Amino acid sequence: MATQHSRSAARLMMTPAVILLLGWMLVPLTMTLYFSFKRYLPMRGDSLERGLDWVGFENYVRFIGSSSFWPSVQATLLIVGGVLVITVVLGILLAILLDQPFWGQGIVRILVIAPFFVMPTVSALVWKNMMMDPVNGMFAYLWRFFGAEPVSWMSDASVQSIILIVSWQWLPFATLILLTAIQSLDSEQLEAAEMDGAPVLSRFFYIILPHLGRAITIVILIQTIFLLSIFAEIFVTTGGSFGTRTLTYLIFQRVVDSQNIGLGSAGGVYAIILANIVALFLMRIVGKNLDQ
Amino acid sequence: MARAVSTRRKIAMTTLAWIVGLVIFFPIFWTILTSFKTEAQAINNPPLFWGFDFTLENYAVVQERSDYMRYLWNSVIIAGGSTILGVLVAVPAAWSMAFVPSRRTKDILLWMLSTKMLPAVGVLYPISLIFVEFNLLDTRGGLILVLMLINLPIIVWMLYTYFREIPVDILEAARMDGAGLREEILYVLTPMAIPGIASTVLLNVILAWNEAFWTLNLTAATAAPLTAFIASYSSPEGLFYAKLSAASTMAIAPILILGWFSQKQLVRGLTFGAVK
Amino acid sequence: MGRITLDKVAKSFGDVEVIPPLDLTIEDGEFVVFVGPSGCGKSTLLRLIAGLEDVSSGEIRIDGEDATSVPPAKRGLAMVFQSYALYPHMSVRKNIAFPLRMAKLDAAEQSRRVEAAADVLNLTEYLDRRPGQLSGGQRQRVAIGRAIVREPAAFLFDEPLSNLDAALRVGMRLEISELHKRLETTMIYVTHDQVEAMTMADKIVVLRAGNIEQVGSPLELYREPRNLFVAGFIGSPKMNLIGGEIAEKHGAPTIGIRPEHVTVSNEAGEWHGTVGVSEHLGSDTFFHVTCDGIEEPVTVRVGGEVDLHYGDKVWLSPDPDHLHRFDKAGLRIA
Numbered sequence: 042m043a044t045q046h047s048r049s050a051a052r053l054m055m056t057p058a059v060i061l062l063l064g065w066m067l068v069p070l071t072m073t074l075y076f077s078f079k080r081y082l083p084m085r086g087d088s089l090e091r092g093l094d095w096v097g098f099e100n101y102v103r104f105i106g107s108s109s110f111w112p113s114v115q116a117t118l119l120i121v122g123g124v125l126v127i128t129v130v131l132g133i134l135l136a137i138l139l140d141q142p143f144w145g146q147g148i149v150r151i152l153v154i155a156p157f158f159v160m161p162t163v164s165a166l167v168w169k170n171m172m173m174d175p176v177n178g179m180f181a182y183l184w185r186f187f188g189a190e191p192v193s194w195m196s197d198a199s200v201q202s203i204i205l206i207v208s209w210q211w212l213p214f215a216t217l218i219l220l221t222a223i224q225s226l227d228s229e230q231l232e233a234a235e236m237d238g239a240p241v242l243s244r245f246f247y248i249i250l251p252h253l254g255r256a257i258t259i260v261i262l263i264q265t266i267f268l269l270s271i272f273a274e275i276f277v278t279t280g281g282s283f284g285t286r287t288l289t290y291l292i293f294q295r296v297v298d299s300q301n302i303g304l305g306s307a308g309g310v311y312a313i314i315l316a317n318i319v320a321l322f323l324m325r326i327v328g329k330n331l332d333q
Numbered sequence: 334m335a336r337a338v339s340t341r342r343k344i345a346m347t348t349l350a351w352i353v354g355l356v357i358f359f360p361i362f363w364t365i366l367t368s369f370k371t372e373a374q375a376i377n378n379p380p381l382f383w384g385f386d387f388t389l390e391n392y393a394v395v396q397e398r399s400d401y402m403r404y405l406w407n408s409v410i411i412a413g414g415s416t417i418l419g420v421l422v423a424v425p426a427a428w429s430m431a432f433v434p435s436r437r438t439k440d441i442l443l444w445m446l447s448t449k450m451l452p453a454v455g456v457l458y459p460i461s462l463i464f465v466e467f468n469l470l471d472t473r474g475g476l477i478l479v480l481m482l483i484n485l486p487i488i489v490w491m492l493y494t495y496f497r498e499i500p501v502d503i504l505e506a507a508r509m510d511g512a513g514l515r516e517e518i519l520y521v522l523t524p525m526a527i528p529g530i531a532s533t534v535l536l537n538v539i540l541a542w543n544e545a546f547w548t549l550n551l552t553a554a555t556a557a558p559l560t561a562f563i564a565s566y567s568s569p570e571g572l573f574y575a576k577l578s579a580a581s582t583m584a585i586a587p588i589l590i591l592g593w594f595s596q597k598q599l600v601r602g603l604t605f606g607a608v609k
Numbered sequence: 610m611g612r613i614t615l616d617k618v619a620k621s622f623g624d625v626e627v628i629p630p631l632d633l634t635i636e637d638g639e640f641v642v643f644v645g646p647s648g649c650g651k652s653t654l655l656r657l658i659a660g661l662e663d664v665s666s667g668e669i670r671i672d673g674e675d676a677t678s679v680p681p682a683k684r685g686l687a688m689v690f691q692s693y694a695l696y697p698h699m700s701v702r703k704n705i706a707f708p709l710r711m712a713k714l715d716a717a718e719q720s721r722r723v724e725a726a727a728d729v730l731n732l733t734e735y736l737d738r739r740p741g742q743l744s745g746g747q748r749q750r751v752a753i754g755r756a757i758v759r760e761p762a763a764f765l766f767d768e769p770l771s772n773l774d775a776a777l778r779v780g781m782r783l784e785i786s787e788l789h790k791r792l793e794t795t796m797i798y799v800t801h802d803q804v805e806a807m808t809m810a811d812k813i814v815v816l817r818a819g820n821i822e823q824v825g826s827p828l829e830l831y832r833e834p835r836n837l838f839v840a841g842f843i844g845s846p847k848m849n850l851i852g853g854e855i856a857e858k859h860g861a862p863t864i865g866i867r868p869e870h871v872t873v874s875n876e877a878g879e880w881h882g883t884v885g886v887s888e889h890l891g892s893d894t895f896f897h898v899t900c901d902g903i904e905e906p907v908t909v910r911v912g913g914e915v916d917l918h919y920g921d922k923v924w925l926s927p928d929p930d931h932l933h934r935f936d937k938a939g940l941r942i943a
Contacts, residue, residue, distance in 0.1 A: 045663050046680070047432075047433050047514075048433055048435070050429075050433075050514070051428075051429035051430075051432075051433035051435075052429070054425030054426060054428060054429045055425070055426045055429045055430065055441070057422050057425070057426070058422050058423060058425075058426035058445070058485065058489060059426070059441065061422060061482060061485065062444075062445055062448050062482070062485060062486070065448060065482040066448045066451065068459070068463070069456035069459035069460055069463070070451070070455075070456065070459075072456075072458075072459035072462070073455055073456055073458070073459055076458065076459075135353065138346070138349065138350055138353065139350065141346045141350070142343060142346065143343055143346040143347040143350050144343070144347045145347065145350075145351065146350075148354075149350045149351060149353075149354035150354075151593050152354035152355065152357060152358040153353070153354050153357050153358070154592070154593075155357075155358055155361055155589060155592070155593075156357065156358075156360075156361070157592070158539060158543070158585065158588050158589050158591075158592035159361065159543075159585050159589070160542065160543040160545060160559065160560050160563065160584060160585060160588070161543065161545040161560070162545050162549075162560045162561075162563040162564045162567075163364075163563050163581045163584055163585055164360070166563060166564075166566055166567060166577060166581065167360050167361075167363075167364050167577075167578075167581055168360060169567075170574060170577060171360065171363055171364060171367065171574065171577075171578070172360055172363075176376075177375075177376040177378075177574065179363065179380060182378060182379060182380055186379075209357070209360070212357070213357075266450050269452060270452045270453055270454060270546070272453075272454070272545065272546045272549070273545035273546065273549060273560070273564065276549065276564065276567075277563075277564050277567040278567075289452065289454045292454045292455070292457075293454050293457065296454075296457055296458050297457075297550075302458050305457075305458060306458065309452070309454060309455030309456065309457070309458075310455065312452040312454060312455045313451060313452055313455045315452075316450050316451065316452045316455075317447075317450070319450075320447055320450040323450075324443050324446065324447065327443065327446065328439065328443055436623075500692055500694065502690045502691075502692045502694035503694045503695075503696060503697075505659075505661050505681075505688075505690070505694065506688065506690055506694035506695075506696075506755075507696075507707070508660075508661065508680070508681045508682055509659060509661075509681050509682070509686065509687060509688040509765075510682075510687075510707050510708035510711055510755065510759070511682040511683075511708050511711035511712055511759075512682060512707075512711050513680075513682060516711060520707075521696060524698040525696075525697065525698060
């Protein structure tokens with residue numbers, strides 16, 4: 042679709058972006074891979090200058106073998122799964138609600154979307170202190186109002202708390218995307234179904250839900266990629282204690298707190314592989330969309 | 334086509350939607366409200382929705398004690414700088430891929446996207462090491478670079494989807510009308526692409542402003558932006574709700590306002606054009 | 610002046626040869642129509658002439674000068690796109706003036722030419738509107754206006770009427786023909802609609818799969834189609850193509866007879882059949898008659914109103930003077 046002249050100009054203009062991203066991807070990745078096969082404890086005197094000992098797959102084995110590994114997988118799955126279920130189910134309901142005609146649609150939409158724009162550290166701290174504090178939080182007040190004993194959210198229901206906070210942040214994203222998808226549904230299709238005598242619920246299950254299928258898949262995939270690496274929400278609330286140490290957080294602690302770079306790098310490689318499995322599915326969908 | 338909806342139904346929907354909307358918005362509303370209370374009133378039992386002494390003191394204290402303006406300035410520089418740099422790199426790339434597609438264009442786009450999916454924690458140490466090596470630790474320049482790189486795929490993608498909506502016909506018409514490459518880009522492409530570029534800039538300022546992994550891990554005192562400033566409130570000292578609220582309000586207000594303008598772009602930007 | 614010569618021009622996309630080497634000469638002032646089914650390469654050919662695509666081999670000459678590697682902007686041609694390709698951010702006035710602005714004409718001359726073009730195209734009252742505020746037909750006129758102000762060596766039209774509704778299309782067809790008569794500039798017009806080709810062209814180029822099937826005036830193509838493809842493509846309703854024994858009787862593997870060259874009789878004739886669906890257009894009536902020994906129904910055109918009904922038995926006779934014969938390869942037997 043173009044002439045030779047424009048083609049060579051195009052190649053030239055693409056180069057900076059490609060080189061930057063290539064460097065950004067390859068350099069740290071190679072280093073992580075390299076460290077993951079080394080014993081590297083800077084606190085005990087290991088350093089790059091003096092050379093690092095090759096330990097083979099020891100770091101990989103030890104990372105999986107450690108007593109914190111499986112709990113961290115469990116925490117990761119619980120948090121990612123919990124947030125996905127909540128945001129997708131509530132997202133669909135909210136999207137349908139926002140698609141109905143009512144007064145003040147614009148304003149309500151803004152209210153619903155707002156949490157997405159709150160920076161993670163702020164939303165985590167606001168929820169932890171203003172909402173969930175067992176003495177002064179809004180929830181504690183509500184609990185007392187109904188005669189119940191306030192809950193120490195951050196210690197007794199820590200995973201649930203994180204799920205709640207993160208769901209609140211991501212619900213707008215799911216809602217917005219699903220709303221966009223609902224609005225693209227051809228109204229004639231719904232009218233045809235209505236003419237065919239389909240009641241409201243069947244119309245939802247046979248027409249709206251299948252139409253949303255692709256959008257739901259995309260919400261799940263994109264959120265999974267972001268949720269696998271949530272960090273700030275845990276960092277400023279529980280600091281990884283009370284069963285909220287996710288895989289990401291465990292790796293972070295190995296690298297930053299215990300300064301075991303080799304072990305952390307091996308964990309990092311696991312995380313990269315995990316993210317890539319999810320990414321592969323996402324790419325497929327996006328790629329298909331490119332072909333149109 | 335749209336049919337008349339019964340008023341009863343509309344009233345019911347309005348009530349329901351507003352209740353849901355207000356519940357979701359409540360934590361933000363409560364934070365803003367609390368920022369205007371005294372510390373004692375902030376933790377009053379029952380919670381005070383009205384009848385408190387309206388005060389701006391918290392804002393003054395936050396600024397005085399923690400030098401809020403410096404963090405704000407860092408956020409502005411880092412978010413703005415990384416976005417501008419990213420757009421400068423991405424516009425030519427997106428232009429090429431949208432208007433001079435080759436057989437590899439799709440692969441390049443998908444590959445760029447895949448770099449976005451690398452878990453940051455997996456490369457935390459190498460990046461810190463590189464930062465130490467090049468004296469980038471706790472500098473705004475270093476963060477600008479990193480945030481530009483993590484958002485570059487999104488910028489390229491968004492611009493690409495916008496550019497693709499500009500009909501090639503129009504650019505060819507310009508060529509037929511005697512415009513060279515320079516005139517084509519200056520008089521035809523740019524005016525048509527400005528809304529797309531603006532939305533891209535908007536969304537990426539938001540993403541960079543809220544980024545909270547690299548900003549927490551690569552800064553200490555001098556280059557810390559608002560995300561890190563707020564995180565420092567996680568260890569409480571005495572009564573601090575009102576001040577936390579004031580600090581939080583100041584940190585999110587600019588981006589909330591920007592965000593409201595960018596609802597539509599949000600969907601496009603974060604789904605890589607897969608949902609429209 | 611606008612004499613355009615294509616000398617062994619070929620185009621491939623990767624390994625796919627879209628246009629095998631072809632020669633074609635377009636005389637100055639001629640109205641040439643490229644016609645063919647979609648995917649036949651007619652638009653690609655136009656874009657090669659425009660310079661929007663590089664030729665893979667061969668040479669394009671405009672007024673005798675080699676223009677093969679001249680960028681589109683410098684070829685002195687104007688193009689009207691199917692989508693009109695108006696600049697959405699500019700007013701009608703600015704759209705029309707754009708090529709003049711690119712040519713760095715002074716402001717007075719620019720506005721003089723724009724007003725003159727607007728006057729010719731009845732656009733004067735819309736000059737300050739944006740393209741988005743115009744109807745399809747008006748946009749089409751703006752696109753033409755943008756082309757004529759340049760006073761180009763030739764106009765290129767890429768399916769310009771396909772986005773208009775039927776009634777407007779007929780009107781615009783006349784306007785473009787009118788414009789050609791007045792300007793006497795070379796026009797190359799691409800369409801898939803053979804009616805447009807027949808009504809507008811001085812010369813029709815029928816293309817299939819990048820090959821030129823036939824070049825000639827509309828009536829030449831109508832009277833003496835060179836092969837089966839052209840025979841089937843030109844003329845509405847389509848020529849009846851008949852094979853088998855009935856064709857053998859006329860001494861060819863395939864014979865063709867246009868609907869208007871078949872006579873209908875209740876008593877006697879060559880082929881016997883049953884009347885199927887009929888289409889009454891008022892001035893004409895088309896009958897689709899299923900005949901013994903002929904696979905497809907034969908279309909017959911009868912002037913005015915004729916009293917025949919579904920299921921009636923009739924006799925059909927082809928007019929021997931207008932019978933077309935084709936050999937096994939599909940080529941016309943002279």
